[in-house]
Amino acid sequence: MSDLINSSLRALSVALAAKKVSAVELATLFLDRIEKFNPALNAFITLDRNKTLAQARAADEVRRVGAGTPALTGIPLAHKDIFCTKGWRTTCGSKMLANFVSPYDAHVVEKLAGAGMVTLGKLNMDEFAMGSSNETSYFGPVKNPWDASCVPGGSSGGSAAAIAARLAPAATGTDTGGSIRQPAALCGLTGLKPTYGVVSRYGMIAFASSLDQAGPMAKSAEDCALLLSAMAGFDARDSTSLERPAEDYSRDLEQPLAGLRIGLPQEFFGEGMDADVRAAVETALDEYRKLGAITVEVQLPNSGLSVPAYYVIAPAEASSNLSRFDGVRYGYRAPEYSDLTEMYSRSRAQGFGAEVKRRILIGTYVLSHGYYDAYYLQAQKIRRLIAADFQEAFKNCDVIMGPTSPSVAFAFGAKSADPVQMYLSDIYTISTNLAGLPGMSLPCGFGNNNMPVGLQVIGNWFGEAKMLNVAHQYQKITDWHTRMPRLAGAAQ
């Protein structure tokens, strides 16, 4: 049984199909690990063993009946707590929604349940996905399984820590400015943010609607391809969902990489990247050259403006989206108030944490009368410059590569006192969100203190199958993605 915790989703699917293991046994294996290791890691916010086992029994029944069973049937996964799940608490990491039980499922939850996957629980995250370290969660920070004194990254930190500790074989995540890729990098995982519009945002609690996108997090590119094939698809309930034919994202995994042109933006290799990260990324690029790829230098001259542009656009959208939390229809309501305005402003003051409030205030300011043109409109114009840079670069390359994060996982408290320092930890990931492009991170070695380093791969619009191919070929000749941390209290 114990080798199953490090198995690929394909291997789990084969074991289930061959009746070597049942969905109930598999769910129990992971639930028992969660029970044992989660108290130290704090990766999960909500667990419900009975619900999980009921889903697993249903999956076993589907497999027993047989023919045409989807490959993922009976494989467990956990959801970031930003996805609404009917009958399970959905908190978004906030006191505001600490007792919220959604009356409906998110599209992604529906799709993965439809594919037969079994929900292990709901994963911790930065409050309303605003953070890069998981320190803003109302439910307490998540610990990095590689070193409990370090952050797991954020905002999908619970997803990353759960998979890294092998408490779940896969998880959902969301990425507004790097929230799938940065925690994947800091915890040694593979994670993919698809092209904007590929995965429906229905039932995914909104942060910045023009940037938010859901994607898979798992150990390998092969696993992510299977998950993305099940998650993606048109959904009329999301007005920005794209009407495109369904894709098998595994189709190109085995394509050779000979002749692949990898663009290296000089802006991603300048100052600001730690030496250990640089060394691991350079070594990975050498592996790609051995696989027959060629590297070309490209320019993204406006990428330095992506973090400041993002911190106008994302808070602006957040201030609008989060106005729905008013203490009237759902969520937290302050116990004492004398009139309606006070009820709103106290409920929001008490229900939101410090970082969420900061972003709402900044967003409100940049959208307010007299400042809109100078900040918001200017940031939107710069967003176009950033997006245009990528299109220019893709004239000369098939994918772009660089570091995912400028450093390996940092210590708790290292950046939490200065919001701007924290914002800069997403310096390499934010520009792809602004441009709507797909981006992924895959493990490419270890840096200082033996902490994982992530290699970022950026594709052009709808280039997911190519990116997964590029990642998979690397993972066939390296074993970084199979490494797992030694957990305190484990027999291993």
Add this chain to the structure above:
Amino acid sequence: MSLNLEEVARIALLSRIELSAAECETTRDQLNGILGFIEQLQAVDTTSIEPMAHAVDVVQRLRPDVVTETDRRADFQAVAPETEAGLYLVPRVVE
């Protein structure tokens, strides 16, 4: 551009977030730190650049004008802080 306490209080009111006097001071300093950081955007020449509101250029889809939603009022009100007779309760706004 840097904010004073009065402006912070006005933004907090617009945001419907109550701030104590002490919070106003720390908030002012933090917001000014962030505004100082985004100030660099002002130096960029964006003459004749179209603002980009969204990651992909899509037009809003139209659908037939028919009822598609079912009545789930009871489900939705089950998660409300306070309801009565199918209505959301808030403090009196009209005397």
